[in-house]
Amino acid sequence: MKIEIQDLQARIGDIEILKGVNLTLKSGEIHALMGPNGSGKSTLSNVIFGNETYEVTGGKILVDGEDILEMETHERARLGLFLAFQYPVEIPGVTVGRFLKRAAEIRFEGQKDRMKSFVKQLRANMDYMDINQQFINRYLNEGFSGGEKKRMEILQMLMLEPQFAILDETDSGLDIDALKIVAQGVNKLRTETEFGALVITHYQRILDHIKPDYVHIMYQGRIVTSGGGDLVSQLEEHGYDWVKKQHGIQEEEKNEHAASRT
Amino acid sequence: MSTATYNDSSLETLEQYISKQREPVWLTDVRIAALKKFQTLEWPSRQDEEFRRTDVSSYGFESWAFESVPGPVAEVENPVGISGTLTLDGTRTLRRSLAAGLADKGVILASFEEVAAGALPDTVARQVASTLMKSVDNADNKLSLWHYVTMTHGAVLYVPEFLELSDPFVITFDDGADKVLRSPQVVVTGDRGARFSVLHRTRSGEEGELLLNEGIDIDVGDSGKVEYFLMQTINLDSTAISNGLGTVGRDATLHMYSAVFGGLLSKYRFDAEMIGEGGDAYLGGVYFPHEDQHIDLRTEQRHLGKKAHSLTLYKGAVICEAHSVYQGLIRVDHDALNTDAYLTNNNLLLGTEAQADSIPTLQINTDEVRCSHGSTTGKLDKRHIYYLESRGYSPEEARHLLIQGFFEEVLTHYPEIAQDELHQIVEARICECE
Ligand SMILES: Nc1ncnc2c1ncn2[C@@H]1O[C@H](COP(=O)(O)OP(=O)(O)OP(=O)(O)O)[C@@H](O)[C@H]1O
Ligand SMILES: [Mg+2]
Numbered sequence: 001m002k003i004e005i006q007d008l009q010a011r012i013g014d015i016e017i018l019k020g021v022n023l024t025l026k027s028g029e030i031h032a033l034m035g036p037n038g039s040g041k042s043t044l045s046n047v048i049f050g051n052e053t054y055e056v057t058g059g060k061i062l063v064d065g066e067d068i069l070e071m072e073t074h075e076r077a078r079l080g081l082f083l084a085f086q087y088p089v090e091i092p093g094v095t096v097g098r099f100l101k102r103a104a105e106i107r108f109e110g111q112k113d114r115m116k117s118f119v120k121q122l123r124a125n126m127d128y129m130d131i132n133q134q135f136i137n138r139y140l141n142e143g144f145s146g147g148e149k150k151r152m153e154i155l156q157m158l159m160l161e162p163q164f165a166i167l168d169e170t171d172s173g174l175d176i177d178a179l180k181i182v183a184q185g186v187n188k189l190r191t192e193t194e195f196g197a198l199v200i201t202h203y204q205r206i207l208d209h210i211k212p213d214y215v216h217i218m219y220q221g222r223i224v225t226s227g228g229g230d231l232v233s234q235l236e237e238h239g240y241d242w243v244k245k246q247h248g249i250q251e252e253e254k255n256e257h258a259a260s261r262t
Numbered sequence: 263m264s265t266a267t268y269n270d271s272s273l274e275t276l277e278q279y280i281s282k283q284r285e286p287v288w289l290t291d292v293r294i295a296a297l298k299k300f301q302t303l304e305w306p307s308r309q310d311e312e313f314r315r316t317d318v319s320s321y322g323f324e325s326w327a328f329e330s331v332p333g334p335v336a337e338v339e340n341p342v343g344i345s346g347t348l349t350l351d352g353t354r355t356l357r358r359s360l361a362a363g364l365a366d367k368g369v370i371l372a373s374f375e376e377v378a379a380g381a382l383p384d385t386v387a388r389q390v391a392s393t394l395m396k397s398v399d400n401a402d403n404k405l406s407l408w409h410y411v412t413m414t415h416g417a418v419l420y421v422p423e424f425l426e427l428s429d430p431f432v433i434t435f436d437d438g439a440d441k442v443l444r445s446p447q448v449v450v451t452g453d454r455g456a457r458f459s460v461l462h463r464t465r466s467g468e469e470g471e472l473l474l475n476e477g478i479d480i481d482v483g484d485s486g487k488v489e490y491f492l493m494q495t496i497n498l499d500s501t502a503i504s505n506g507l508g509t510v511g512r513d514a515t516l517h518m519y520s521a522v523f524g525g526l527l528s529k530y531r532f533d534a535e536m537i538g539e540g541g542d543a544y545l546g547g548v549y550f551p552h553e554d555q556h557i558d559l560r561t562e563q564r565h566l567g568k569k570a571h572s573l574t575l576y577k578g579a580v581i582c583e584a585h586s587v588y589q590g591l592i593r594v595d596h597d598a599l600n601t602d603a604y605l606t607n608n609n610l611l612l613g614t615e616a617q618a619d620s621i622p623t624l625q626i627n628t629d630e631v632r633c634s635h636g637s638t639t640g641k642l643d644k645r646h647i648y649y650l651e652s653r654g655y656s657p658e659e660a661r662h663l664l665i666q667g668f669f670e671e672v673l674t675h676y677p678e679i680a681q682d683e684l685h686q687i688v689e690a691r692i693c694e695c696e
Contacts, residue, residue: 049652073651089649093667106654156653
């Protein structure tokens with residue numbers, strides 16, 4: 001799968017958040033996306049998934065050459081895209097088992113044999129993610145700890161085998177063991193299937209376990225620089241101010257906002 | 263019981279009805295006590311807090327005909343996985359079954375006409391009498407007292423001391439009549455330490471206008487546990503009024519579930535009274551009015567004993583032009599120290615014309631309690647739909663799953679035999695008025 005994001009612009013209400021994002025992502029590649037709070041990383045993920053809160057005001061998102069901006073969220077998911085949410089919602093009354101079974105049926109429509117082994121696979125993947133089997137009968141995310149929710153996102157990813165996944169800060173709030181388990185899940189798909197990911201994070205530590213092929217830095221709604229894995233350590237060392245200076249970014253945008261509100 | 267038809271509920275008619283009953287004195291005493299209070303009260307009007315949002319003024323209650331026709335009860339084979347069954351059609355009891363050995367252990371599942379004929383041993387009769395008398399005392403509206411005067415049919419279930427039964431009893435009220443008043447009564451008495459469950463189904467034919475005025479009285483003996491599952495699916499020409507009282511003894515547990523789907527107007531009330539120390543009550547409710555239905559439910563958690571715990575969770579969805587009203591009250595007596603009482607009401611508005619009122623209230627007359635109430639009314643959460651869509655669910659399927667899930671927290675407790683039907687009813691209503 002090839003995802004081409006071209007000059008993507010989006011806003012919420014009258015606040016512009018994405019101001020021309022360019023990014024090309026492919027199955028088989030791991031991209032890291034870093035950037036300060038509020039720079040637009042989650043917005044980008046949600047716009048890729050067609051969240052109605054955000055209005056796309058310009059640009060394109062092509063998946064294997066086809067523009068997906070007119071598609072509904074579920075149609076995009078059915079292309080083989082997956083989003084591990086920064087803040088997964090709690091769905092009362094819907095058990096993990098019921099939810100995932102139907103999601104797998106949708107994803108693997110027409111593949112009857114695959115659904116036959118669903119329960120076996122679910123159990124195996126739960127073991128792999130170190131999730132207690134009893135979670136199958138619990139309501140989705142309800143009362144889960146922060147770490148459990150994140151692991152549940154990755155479990156879903158393993159079950160649905162997307163061709164490309166966005167992991168929005170899946171590492172935040174995880175202890176080191178949970179972090180390793182999450183990384184292990186990503187690496188499993190990476191080696192066993194045709195899989196690529198955009199890993200959004202603030203920290204180097206997850207990238208020690210999921211080695212990215214590319215690193216991008218987002219600042220005020222734009223990708224300001226891209227590079228290889230070494231960019232992460234530079235950033236870790238010098239901070240975002242260094243990025244700002246390197247790329248001559250000024251705080252003009254914020255002033256603009258302030259002006260437009262008065 | 264007598265077989266005549268009574269054409270109204272004038273005082274003369276009611277007195278005549280009572281005098282014609284061939285039943286034990288204790289049962290007639292209940293009717294007489296109810297009639298005394300009945301005479302002193304007016305029919306409910308919108309001036310009464312409980313009926314403020316539910317208008318029953320147009321019913322002309324006094325002019326409804328009623329009858330009490332007994333029928334021979336056929337003993338039938340008991341289904342697997344059930345402790346016993348009693349099936350009524352109109353006021354007639356058609357069939358009964360009891361799992362092997364239960365009769366010998368002292369379990370009684372009797373129709374009201376058998377009770378009238380003296381089927382209850384004295385000790386049980388005394389308990390049933392005091393349970394009914396207590397409800398007459400508790401009754402504060404004329405409709406409920408009217409019920410205790412008229413009681414046209416029903417069932418008594420008695421489970422003796424320390425008997426634990428994992429399979430439910432199933433009591434089914436079917437009715438295909440038109441333009442009649444029915445006053446079905448169920449009394450469930452669990453003796454000390456008895457643990458069991460009851461599924462109570464109230465159904466009707468597709469047509470026919472019934473006025474059901476029901477009474478449910480549950481007495482959970484010390485250390486006992488009763489789970490009671492109510493499921494009402496009558497047609498939309500009919501009306502249901504239901505008043506229930508559960509008495510929870512020391513260290514006893516009552517789980518009362520109500521699933522109310524039918525009736526053009528349904529007015530339900532259940533009071534759980536925690537009389538003993540350490541009692542535990544759970545009141546779970548679901549309702550899903552559609553078309554132009556009006557469903558009004560009221561619960562009361564009444565704490566008299568110390569250290570008791572109670573929890574109410576009522577969940578409703580309203581669609582089309584339907585209207586729901588939920589009133590919940592937690593009342594803590596001044597002696598009920600260390601009470602734990604919670605009340606939650608959640609409403610889903612599924613149509614722009616639909617309306618849901620939610621009125622939770624606390625009346626706390628002592629210190630050292632932990633009480634809280636919360637209510638929410640709103641549409642489906644867009645974030646939930648988005649989440650499911652991101653996993654490939656179509657918006658339609660996401661909506662169905664979320665609404666089913668909304669009710670599931672309560673419905674999941676229902677006995678297996680009721681599950682399919684409950685889900686089908688919900689599923690069918692989700693699709694309406696889209
Ligand atoms: N639903 C919303 N309503 C209003 N503003 C929003 C909404 N979602 C995002 N924003 C704003 O858009 C900007 C970008 O937010 P976004 O969540 O994309 O940032 P982020 O890069 O993911 O940050 P973080 O690292 O903190 O997760 C922020 O200024 C944020 O306040
Ligand atoms: Mg974010």
